[in-house]
Amino acid sequence: MKQTVxxxxxxxxxxxxxxxxxxxVFLSHGFIVTMVIAPPPLESSDPDASQIEQIAAANPSISFHVLPPIIPAHDDFAGSPKDPILLVLEMPRQYKDKLESFLRSIPRQRLHSLVIDVFCADAIDVAAKLGVPVYTFFPMGASSLAVVTQLPTLLAGRQTGLEELGDTPLEFLGVPPMPASHLMAELLGHPEEELYETMASIFERGTDSRGVLVNTLESLESRAVHALRDPLCVPGKxxxxxxxxxxxxxxxxRNGEKTERRHECLTWLDAQPERSVVFLCFGSTGTFSADQIKEIAIGLDKSGQRFxxxxxxxxxxxDSKSLLEKPCEPDLDAILPEGFLERTKDRGLVVKSWAPQVDVLNNPATGAFVTHCGWNSTMEGVMAGVPxxxxxxxxxxxxxxVFMTEDMGVAAEMEGHRTGFIKAEEVETKIRLVMESKEGRELQARVVARKKEAEAALEVxxxxHAAFVQFLSNVKSLGEQLVQ
Known part of the structure; x- marks a missing residue:
């Protein structure tokens, strides 16, 4: 009898x-998998809603179940004076009863485990009530996990927020010194602010499950992983x-995801020399001011590189509200410098809003990746071997x-991001560094080595692979204990 995760x-x-x-991964080990999703607030304008539908359509072997919406919550969201991020963080708590009802619909002997997002920590209570093994999935890296796990100890007793510390380095086991300003903005506020308290509580509860599955490979973040296994990591816990x-x-x-046609940018990439193109992409919500966009364009123009x-x-x-709104399509003629598209047409391509990032990174023509450092993008860059x-x-x-540049050695930093504005000269200089210099070649070699490590980690x-097998073994042992 197949079990359901x-x-x-x-x-x-x-x-x-x-x-x-x-x-x-669960499917490859013979499990049935159901992904449960609480309806996002403000569905009509949420840019993620349609993308999640596309993910579901592209993965028919995974069963997607949307919980019945709590209508008042959506009304409250639209008119609430609260920060939208706070309201999103509170959503899983409101859906605890709905989640419990769904889990009860699966015969207990067939229910293998519940794996929750770290931001759904309230579901730990539901799993405990039903006697279901519950595990946390941390979609960021082990280094981030090490920081947020140790943060409550650092903050205990503080009367003021960390924001006032500016770039003062903070010391955490397992990671390089971390400027206070580099923590998530929600964790920099005053300890009594609701958004701060909610975020801190979520991270503290995230390790109250039976184990944590992390989207990384151990050799890439070995310092952080060792710290998380150190009894001194969190005193008393x-x-x-x-x-x-x-x-x-x-x-x-081309490997299983449904698409009507191949994106035009891939055809363009196919015609470029190997490792000659700089790919700039900042995620679905990575926006810039009009002045910053022009500055990027000037830097690209002066660099002489393909892009x-x-x-x-x-x-x-x-603006947290803007992160939850569907972005409009850019007017390139209005926001790019006059003549830019014409001057660079033989070596550059500008794409509106979206490109198939994984395909672009894995195209032989791609030689560098200017990224917002989202963890999914970081892992995609490592797996493609692109600096x-x-x-x-x-x-x-x-x-x-910090982790990418100082620990993993897979990236260089664009100076100026701390001030919120990066000048054209910096764009030009760093692109030339990666594409033309000895330092760039050394960076390239390190990333290719990391790619090989990652590929080896995923093999049988x-x-x-061994960590996942160990996880399954531990769930089996725990499940037998809970049944008894």
Whole structure:
């Protein structure tokens, strides 16, 4: 009798994508997989909603179940004075009863485990009530996990927020010194602010499950993984096992994902020399001011390098409301410098809003990746063996920049991101560094070595495969204890 694994991510594409890849690992081990999703608030304008539908359509072997919507919650969301991010973080708590009803619909002997997103920590209570083994999925890296796990101890007793510390380095086991300003913005506020309290509580509860599955490979973040296994990591608390089961990265569109036609940018890439193109892409919500977009264009123009640039309409990435709204299509003639498209037409391609990132990164023509340092993008860059230039924008991306440049050795930093504006000269200089210099060639070699490590980790007998097998063994033992 096949057992069912229930996966419970937050309804954000950056969380659903790696969870869908985790589902494929479960499927390969003979499980039935159901992904349960609480309806995102403001569905009509939420840019993630349609993308999640596309992910479901592209993965017919995974059963997707949307919980019945709590209508008043949607009304409250639309008119609430609260920060939208806070309201999103509170959603899983409101859906606890709905989740419980769904889990009860599956015969207990067939229910293998519940794997929850770290931001769905309230579901731990539901699993405990039903006697179901519950595990946390951490869609970021082990280094980020090490930081947020140790943060409550650092903050205990503080009367003021960390924001006042500026770039003062903070010391955490397992990671390089971390400027306070690089923590997630939600964790910098005053300890008594509701958004801060909610975020801190979520991360503290995230390790209250039976174990944590992390989207990384152990050799890439070995310092952080060892710290998480150190009894001194969080004084007075025994952390659960950490299983490094990644990188969990989407395959190319030609490998199982449904597409009506191949994107035009891939045809253009096919005609470019090997490792000659700089790919600039900042995620679905990575927006810049009109002035910053022009500055990027000037830098690209002066660099003389071939480029593929995904451009979003101008916006404010620090406005949490804008992150939850469907972006409009950019007017390239209006936002790019006059004559830019004409001057660069023989060596550059500008794409509006979206490109198939995994396919682009794995195209032989791609030689560098200017990225916002989202963890999914970081893993995709590593798996493609493409050196990266870090331009972090929000969430944990500034933390990732530190790990990528100082620990993993897979990236260089775009200077100026801390001030919120990077000049054309820096764009030109760093692109030339990666594409033309000895330092760039050394960076390239390190990333290719990391790619080989990642591929080996995912093979049968590799570290990530072995970690997943160990996880299944531990769930089996735990399940037998719970049944007794």
């Amino acid at each position: 229930v996966l419970y991510p937050v309804a954000a594409v950056g969380h659903v994508v790696p969870m869908a890849e985790l589902a494929k 025994v952390l659960p096992p950490v299983y490094c089961v990644g990188p969990l990265v989407r395959g190319s569109q 593929l640039w995904v451009v979003q309409a101008p916006g404010n990435v620090n 990266m230039l870090c331009w972090p924008l929000y969430a944990e991306q500034k933390m990732n920049k 007998g590799g570290s990530s």
